[in-house]
Amino acid sequence: MQENCPVLLNALRPAFAVMFMTVLSGSPPTPAAAQSTNIPAWLQKHVGTGDGQIAPVVLERARELYQRKYRRGEVRNPCYLAKDATRPSMSVGKPGRRFYIICEASKTFRAVSSGYGNGRKLQRANFSNGRQCARNFSNAEGSKLTMGGAYVTAETRTSFKGYHRQSGKRVPFYRTFLLFDGEGDTQNARERAIGGHPAVFLKWQCRFRNPGSPHADDEGYVPYGKLVDYTSGRSNGCTTWSQTASREILALVEDNPTTLYIYPESGDINAVAKAVQKGRSLSRSGLYWNAACLEAIRSPKFWPKRTLQPIINEWRRSLPKQPPLVLPICR
Template sequence: MTTRSALRSALLAAVCAGLATPALADDVPGWLAPHVGLGDGQIAAPVLQRARSLYLRKSAEGRVSNPCWFAMDATRPNDPDGGRFYVVCEAEQSFSAIPAGHGSGLDLPGAADFRNGRRCAKNFGNAADSNLTTGGSYVTGEARTTFKGFFRDAGGGTSPFLRTFVPFEGEGETANARSREIGGHAAVTMKGVCLRRDPGNPYADPQGFVRFGHLVDYAGGRSNGCTSWSAADAAKIGAMVEGRPTTLYIYPEAADVREAARGAGYWDATCRAEIGAPKFWPRAVLEPIIARYKAAHPPPPPRPTPLCTGE
């Protein structure tokens, strides 16, 4: 057993002592049962049961047509060597756990601090502009791919950076997912962008300029409230849902966060030891705070994108 595995086992024993793991539902397939548990690469029983129930319900309603479904346990650590985003394909009896980023939250000095660390999420909520992850039920929408700019590739040439975004449609606590622009995408962004004159380029703007910059991979980091994956995993997930929507269940919901704050319910032991008591920020409370802070601290006017030099 590795040192990290031993530590995780000790924390699980310490934090979960006296808390019985809910029994699996009788209808969970036998092949899936070994993947259920609190260990690395496993899915906790409460997360599995809710995610599978959501998929079966949406399938019966005719909302989804995909043989696979997704789940995420945002109480677990964002560990590049582990996984907390689950891809389950029951027809082919496949199960995989991959890393995924959570919402960063924000620190509004003098108003509210609801930041999250890179590894573990302490704060959750559904307020607009909060950059927080919201647990609950989602259905994937139609993926869209956007050109972000050109970058210098490994061969010394230039390649276009096209990032696919998979929108999540929510219900209940997650109903404002569309207006918040919540979804999933690769944990890659473009920085240091400048404009290069290239009127014949198919990606050129009406003035004949194309964007050029360098790529920053923040896999293992945080997002603005969306779910982020490695570039390779994002490509696979995007292909899986192309024309075939499916369900995603993200744990924890607001009630789960509040229960964990009282020391009850399920929460990953490693992150619980790091964050202490988690907190859910309802939009009715947090949105006015964010609005007042923005009004008192207006952003500077946007600067025009500079022209590239030395290219």
């Protein structure tokens, strides 16, 4: 499952450009600059690059996407979502808060943790990401990378993953997956199985006989394993949240879709990479990337689908056929 991103700052209003550069330098935006973007006063205090804040360009684009979809009647949810995949996975020893739930009608803003795509390391191309900061992005199917851009939340699907032990009993574990529909570079979100879900999976260990279970196989067995929480880690490209945040977000969008904007898009990535290569200041160029992560990755890279997809397809064809997995009997 996966995600991703396009675009640099187009025709920014001069005042917004000033705000953008001051935020990048670590200083708070001036009141005049903040007001020029029509950001409500209560929301202005959440704008910035500090922990729990949202970068100006991320908020600007998330609001524009939501307002456009709302005007067209495509969404009616009073809240919208955003994500900044340039931020680190950990901040001050805690999961980094880079996913945002914004409800302007009720004047509420919440920043929560979220994973990003871990990528792959193949013989022909290494597009894997580290645990702290994402360097590689793509919309290629099978890349396991994040793709930034515009999304709208769609339906949810809940699936059985197996049994695990809870309060001394073996109980079934179900995980709900929220599908995303994209546009432009993100339009293949369904093809890539991109969406959002809790950052937890069941690591299978064995199988036990439970013929009364609706999930039992033809021989009456069900898988059993251990729950693994990776809230502060990476994903297969999907947007992942803690179990607590997942419950809130899934309840918010169930049968009531809204917009999700993920930063950075392909154009942002290419523009930042070019600026870094030429030794130009991002702030003076009107560009944004989280400073700590940019220092760690040196320069980001966007892998276009047309470039990466053939490499992934060739790698898949080269894999030897594996026999079906047969879990041992639980003892």
